[in-house]
Amino acid sequence: MKLFTKLSVLFTFFLFAILLMACQTEDIMKKVVGVTWIRSFEDDKEGAQAYRPETYKFPPARGREGWEFKKDETLTKQAIAPTDGYISQRGKWTFYTQKDKYILDIILEIVQENIDTKEDEKIERLSYEIVSVSDSILFVKPIQKK
Numbered sequence: 001m002k003l004f005t006k007l008s009v010l011f012t013f014f015l016f017a018i019l020l021m022a023c024q025t026e027d028i029m030k031k032v033v034g035v036t037w038i039r040s041f042e043d044d045k046e047g048a049q050a051y052r053p054e055t056y057k058f059p060p061a062r063g064r065e066g067w068e069f070k071k072d073e074t075l076t077k078q079a080i081a082p083t084d085g086y087i088s089q090r091g092k093w094t095f096y097t098q099k100d101k102y103i104l105d106i107i108l109e110i111v112q113e114n115i116d117t118k119e120d121e122k123i124e125r126l127s128y129e130i131v132s133v134s135d136s137i138l139f140v141k142p143i144q145k146k
Contacts, residue, residue: 028102029095032069032104032133033071034069035054036053036054036068037051037053037068038051038056038058038065038066038078039051039065040064040137041061042059047141048131049141049142050138050139051066051137052136052137052138053135056136062084063080063084063086065077065078066078069093073094074090074093075090076089076091077091089108090109091106091107091108092106092107093105102129102130103129104127104130104140105125106126106127106128128143129143
């Protein structure tokens with residue numbers, strides 16, 4: 001009987017841990033999706049890049065990149081153009097957990113005409129670990145692909 005009790009307690013704990021992780025995952029994405037996040041390099045710390053909602057009062061800078069994650073798993077990246085203006089890039093995002101880390105994978109479809117090669121589209125794959133997120137700041141660490 002003791003073995004059965006221990007197993008049931010262990011199973012209950014395991015089930016609770018899975019439910020807790022699922023709730024945390026959902027909470028993280030609720031905070032990220034639907035917000036336009038603008039790079040706030042002044043707030044970077046410990047190798048993590050900082051982003052703030054576009055409504056934040058940023059100090060002057062020469063340009064800031066940003067992301068808008070949409071519910072349909074598409075995104076728009078605001079990038080700094082070679083002419084110091086901005087260009088928009090479209091893409092898709094995927095979110096998952098891996099070994100207790102929250103991972104955000106991004107595939108960007110970058111459309112830029114290249115006169116020399118006649119190539120006008122390239123794919124860029126990016127991965128980030130979401131370190132933390134609140135309503136006012138998002139911290140991510142780039143993951144180097146091997």
